[in-house]
Amino acid sequence: MMEIEMPKMHQSQQDMDLIDILWRQDVDLGAGREVFDFSFRQKEVELRRQREQEEEKRQQRLQDQEKALLAQLQLDEETGEFVPRSLPAQTNTTNGEITQNGAFAEHEGDALSFDECMQLLAETFPLDEPAEPAPPCLDVSVPPSTDLMMPANIPAFTQNLLLPGSLDQAWMELLSLPELQQCLNMQMQDTLNMDGFVKLSGEAQNPSYSQYLPGMNHLSSAQTEVCPPEYINTYDGSFSNMVSPNLSQMSLNVPDVGAEFRPEEFNELFYPEMETKVNSCPLTCDGGHMVNQLAEIANDPPVNPMDLQSFSPGNFSSGKPEPMVEFADSDSGLSLDSSPHTSSPGKSLNGDESFGFSDSDSEEMDGSPGSMESDYTEIFPLVYLTDEAQASLSEKSSAEQQEMKAKNPKTEPVEASGFSKPPFTKDKQKKRSEARLSRDEQRAKALQIPLTVDMIINLPVDDFNEMMSKHQLNEAQLALIRDIRRRGKNKVAAQNCRKRKMENIVGLEYELDSLKEEKERLKKEKSERSTSLREMKHQLSTLYQEVFGMLRDEQGKPFSPNEYSLQHTADGTVFLVPRLKKTLVKNN
DNA sequence: TCCTCATGTCATCTG
């Protein structure tokens, strides 16, 4: 506007400047300079026509491929499923035809059919791109010349991860297909059943799935051939989503990592066990060796249903074994029988169980007199995870956890699956103890108490007080420390008490047994003595009568037992005493 | 579903 008022002598220059300014404004508004250029617009129209023609061709090819696929399948009239024909199907015929432009935008707006999704996946991961890491591990039919995971091919692979936005959409649509999910579920179930062979119905619908399920790699090559090659790659991609906890999320992640995506990572993510095996072979090894390795891997069933469980959503998402999984925990050494810091075998925490407050916790919440626990639990509401989980959470992102898990499948304890060892009572109880203990540790961590639970409980009073005085602690911290110490001490005391009680019971039972034995012995002895006494009395009576009967008076007559009796002194002297006199003597 | 056992925790007693 200013320049319009400029003198006329500079008009041409001013006009140019004005035009330039207006253009700049237009550019700022989003319109390029070419908008005003007729030749540009003409080119654009031509380009649009060209694109439309390409799109029509592509649609045509798509329909052809669908027809070819249907031609390879045979409708089973009984089940209504498509069953692969027995004659070998052609392979690699469409590879060259598959366009890689990845223009999925046309599919937006209406839901993709199953076959469209197949095609979409085929285009996303064409077979002639060998950088797909997982299938070579599982598919022994891969020719030896296939240079698996060669670095040179990696860029080619990454180029296919294009158009993140549209691909996202496409993945979302694909994964929302109930048809596909049903097939995936079917395959997973078959695998978990450990039949070793995919049921034909499942195969018929998805001939290639089985190749991407660990443990299913021994499927016949005929089955492999039935599957169109592009589907092989297709389902490699889909399997990653099948094992994904959050399907939509994973599908979003696929294109997102496109820039830095490497087949190795892909493989590590979803086939950690295979990855280790494959990586054990140097990349420089020749094709034959590689095939041997692959065949070995294929024949070796390295992944069992338990391993598959590790692919399950819960595991995968958390990067940790199922919580049923018991955490290796920190024992404060409270237990009399357990040493401090012993790790316990895993269990699924139980894993799966989130560590909520227990009954006792809820009681604490109620606020028992003198207890500040309700305070600090309210102030610091916690989802009590395991120590391990918390540490992991604090140190690593979930993505890092996944990566860690994928890269170190061997370091993952076998018991993480929760099926390694049949749990037995003692272990479980110990785990419970540790879990409870760990809650105090969690609380201590939550309140950022600068002392370990072990110290809080086990320090002598003086040291404990000294330690407390060294740190500036608020009320909640002090209350928690007091509670932890009280509970810990009392826990030990209760254990000691019970131990003593048990020892007392055992001692009393032993004493009872001894006394019973003594009683029996005395009864027996008493009985024997009684018998002996009776015998002696009997002998004495016999002897008495014998002696008394031998005695005669002056007239040679025997004494009457009514009038006389025999008495003997301690020295053995025997007297004949008249009974009357005896009575008199006694009276005297 | 009920019972038993082991354990943790609290309240109370005791030295």
Added chain:
DNA sequence: AGCAGATGACATGAG
């Protein structure tokens, strides 16, 4: 009076 330990009682979880 305060503390630590002992112990009874109760709750809970697992088998």
